[in-house]
Amino acid sequence: MKHSILRIVLIACIAFTSLTSCAQTRYFSQLAELPGVESVYIGRSVMMLAGDNILSNVSDQVDLDIRNIKSIEVITNEDGSTATVTRLVSMSSEIINRLNMEVVVDQRCDNERATIYVQPTDSTYVTFTKMVVLNYDQSDFSLVFIDGKISNTALTGEAITDDDDDSDE
Amino acid sequence: MNKLTITSSAQLREALEQFYAATAAPEVIEALTDYFRTHPQLDPEFEADRAIILAMADAAAIEEPADMEQRILAATCGSPRRAIWHGIRLWHAAAAAVAVIAVAAMWLLNSNGTAQPVQQLVAKVDTVETVRQQPAELPQAQPANTATAPTATPQPVDAVQRQPAQQVAAAQPSHTREVTDPEEAAQILASTLIRARQTIAQASQAPAAIDPALNSINNSLNSLRQ
Numbered sequence: 001m002k003h004s005i006l007r008i009v010l011i012a013c014i015a016f017t018s019l020t021s022c023a024q025t026r027y028f029s030q031l032a033e034l035p036g037v038e039s040v041y042i043g044r045s046v047m048m049l050a051g052d053n054i055l056s057n058v059s060d061q062v063d064l065d066i067r068n069i070k071s072i073e074v075i076t077n078e079d080g081s082t083a084t085v086t087r088l089v090s091m092s093s094e095i096i097n098r099l100n101m102e103v104v105v106d107q108r109c110d111n112e113r114a115t116i117y118v119q120p121t122d123s124t125y126v127t128f129t130k131m132v133v134l135n136y137d138q139s140d141f142s143l144v145f146i147d148g149k150i151s152n153t154a155l156t157g158e159a160i161t162d163d164d165d166d167s168d169e
Numbered sequence: 170m171n172k173l174t175i176t177s178s179a180q181l182r183e184a185l186e187q188f189y190a191a192t193a194a195p196e197v198i199e200a201l202t203d204y205f206r207t208h209p210q211l212d213p214e215f216e217a218d219r220a221i222i223l224a225m226a227d228a229a230a231i232e233e234p235a236d237m238e239q240r241i242l243a244a245t246c247g248s249p250r251r252a253i254w255h256g257i258r259l260w261h262a263a264a265a266a267v268a269v270i271a272v273a274a275m276w277l278l279n280s281n282g283t284a285q286p287v288q289q290l291v292a293k294v295d296t297v298e299t300v301r302q303q304p305a306e307l308p309q310a311q312p313a314n315t316a317t318a319p320t321a322t323p324q325p326v327d328a329v330q331r332q333p334a335q336q337v338a339a340a341q342p343s344h345t346r347e348v349t350d351p352e353e354a355a356q357i358l359a360s361t362l363i364r365a366r367q368t369i370a371q372a373s374q375a376p377a378a379i380d381p382a383l384n385s386i387n388n389s390l391n392s393l394r395q
Binding site for chain 1: 366
């Protein structure tokens with residue numbers, strides 16, 4: 001009997017993990033469902049297709065292994081509606097709170113607000129597993145969510161040494 | 170009863186002929202067995218016969234267990250207890266299959282298009298745009314989360330909520346674009362990181378801008394004290 005129960009639990013676990021392993025979660029999909037909202041999703045497969053130096057080819061200011069990134073979600077409103085912005089801000093803050101992310105910078109200038117949230121890998125804050133760059137004013141909203149391994153040097157703009165590269169791997 | 174004994178090669182040959190012809194009486198077979206056991210040194214032409222006769226005699230000496238038939242039946246399908254356990258196992262397997270299907274169905278239904286398999290590794294290189302038509306939807310009342318709401322809005326939130334449903338529904342439908350071009354993905358990632366850097370850099374310069382304001386406040390306080 002014990003063996004049978006164990007077998008059932010094992011089968012269920014394997015089925016669940018196999019489903020999750022071949023699925024990618026879109027954390028901000030609810031926002032993309034709103035009318036007047038444009039969203040861009042970049043999955044891991046695209047990152048894996050990228051070459052070694054694709055980021056440095058695109059911009060010499062960024063040194064990061066794109067293949068450490070699992071997904072990128074971009075949410076913007078295209079209708080210029082304050083109601084849409086208010087709703088997007090409310091929904092995004094709920095999701096960000098649920099992800100237990102921490103504020104790095106919260107900057108307000110006139111009507112514009114820019115906030116950067118990160119989810120650190122550990123207490124050293126050397127690498128982050130998730131990052132949100134949120135920017136909005138009364139009529140425009142943009143949110144970029146990066147899911148993947150990001151080093152703090154990619155945020156501060158310091159040169160990444162070979163040692164850092166190795167530690168990222 | 171006199172026991173049959175073999176005393177010559179001619180008798181041995183005759184007994185062997187009966188044995189191979191399957192006409193030998195049990196006494197003849199017993200006599201053959203005794204003869205081969207008691208005569209280890211024989212003409213080589215009888216060695217093969219010796220091996221056969223002694224092997225058959227040894228096999229006949231093995232006793233069949235009394236409960237052999239029951240044991241065979243129990244090992245296959247004869248035991249009611251075993252049949253019950255077999256049924257229970259079948260039910261468990263069926264329940265596990267149902268559980269797996271239910272988990273998969275729930276997962277796929279709950280994801281509602283949010284969980285997508287890694288599928289674009291092969292063909293698509295260009296960007297694919299899908300437009301989801303949304304039904305008319307009246308925005309819900311904002312949750313009491315004022316900390317993250319826009320700091321300055323041209324019209325109050327309740328005025329926004331009083332907007333006619335048609336006006337809000339007339340807003341453009343949502344667009345979900347799946348980027349499958351790695352270079353475009355890299356550009357988005359790079360621009361995001363650069364923008365984050367700029368925001369951090371601006372924020373780090375903010376304290377310097379506060380200093381003159383603090384100085385003027387301190388000056389005012391000093392003048393008041395004097």
